[in-house]
Amino acid sequence: MSNIFRQLGDGGKIFKNEGAFAPEYIPEDIVKRESEIKELAFALRPISENRRPQSIVIYGAPGTGKTCTVKHVLGQLTEYTSRCFSVYLNCWNYPSRFSILSRLAEEVGIFIPRRGVAVDEVRAELVGALKHAKKVPVVVLDEADVVADEEQEIFYDLLRMKENDGIDVGVIAITNRGDVLSQLDDRVRSSLLQSFMEFKRYSPAELKEIVRERARIGLFPGAYTEEVVGMCSGFGAKNGGDARVALNLLWLAGRSAEKDARDEITVDDVEAVKGSVLGSLKKEKIESLDGLDKQIVEIIRGAGEDGIKSGEIYSKVERNERTVRMRLGKLESMGLVEAVFLGGGGGRTRVFKIRK
Ligand SMILES: Nc1ncnc2c1ncn2[C@@H]1O[C@H](COP(=O)(O)OP(=O)(O)OP(=O)(O)O)[C@@H](O)[C@H]1O
Ligand SMILES: [Mg+2]
DSSP, X not given: OOOHHHHHOOOTTSBSOGGGGSTTOOOSSOTTOHHHHHHHHHHHGGGXXXXXXXXXXXXXXXXXXXXXXXXXXXXHHHHXXXXXXXXXXXXXXXXXXXXXXXXXXXXXXOOOOSSSOOHHHHHXXXXXXXXXXXXXXXXXXXXXXXXXXXXTHHHHHHHTXXXXXXXXXXXXXXXXXXXXXXXXXXXXXXXXXXXEEEEOOOOHHHHHHHHHHHHHHHBOGGGOOHHHHHHXXXXXXXXXXXXXXXXXXXXHHHHHHXXXXXXXXXXXXXXXXXXXXXXXXXXXXXXXXXXXXXXXXXXXXXXXXXXXEHHHHHHHSSSOHHHHHHHHHHHHHTTSEEEEEOOGGGTTOEEEEEOO
């Protein structure tokens, strides 16, 4: 019988650097975001002159380059000046005031036990350490809309460290929802609004350039055509001007060609994987969830088309209601579940369903 690995071939005909399609890959050149990069740099520049940086809120639809642009600029900033250090937090993983402050404390060398410490103590310890730190922290709170209403005091903690404790802190909050600020307290909002940037959806032409550039980095020159680039960017354009969708389509198409041991991605490869790209992005999100999130998703999935009332979810999960409410907010922001208010006598009761 012929050897299966020999049949598969050496596999190396499509991807020059498959890592360029990994979610954590940060492109060296951010395409078509020059003015946003400049604005971010302008807001952060005071750090290099020992002055206080402006706080920044960035909002925009999924896949508009918010995360990669911020990471790119912070990389450049820390290379340019030794006066700061950056801490990137995805609020999916750090959704509470306690977890965010603990993580920052850890960054300056203080270990905080997970239990038995009050959040204000954590804050005090952090402040104490930052007073002696020689560098200004720049804190990125990505997916900031996941931070539940009752945890939004964290913005106040960070933004008012100058006034309250004489500590400079740079804050960059990134969110999908332009309205997220409306849930913040006025006093927080007014300090957050120093610099407010919208990342607009990419046009088809911009997406084409992004895909073309990534293909150049990740694929062998003969492994794709301009038509393939156009199809992938076109699909991203149709799905919300989303670069992630366009790039994932190209990656999956590449995998499909590789599976057949071919040396070129065809139009048919792209067509064949179109149906699975949106689903695979959703799956990626689900894989990033922890045990509690998954348990909640399973409970909601179990309820089927009729959905399940929030109160019933609370009673099924053996955690305090506040924690579960926070997680529901996160799952909703991620687009995995959806909630509708019950009309009539239902009050604030909401019914949760899996989002299709
Ligand atoms: N201008 C760009 N140039 C090159 N690559 C880009 C650009 N914009 C986005 N990308 C790529 O597209 C993908 C999605 O970008 P990114 O993660 O920054 O989007 P986002 O706005 O943070 O989305 P979300 O709101 O879903 O978090 C990443 O792989 C990123 O490298
Ligand atoms: Mg992002």
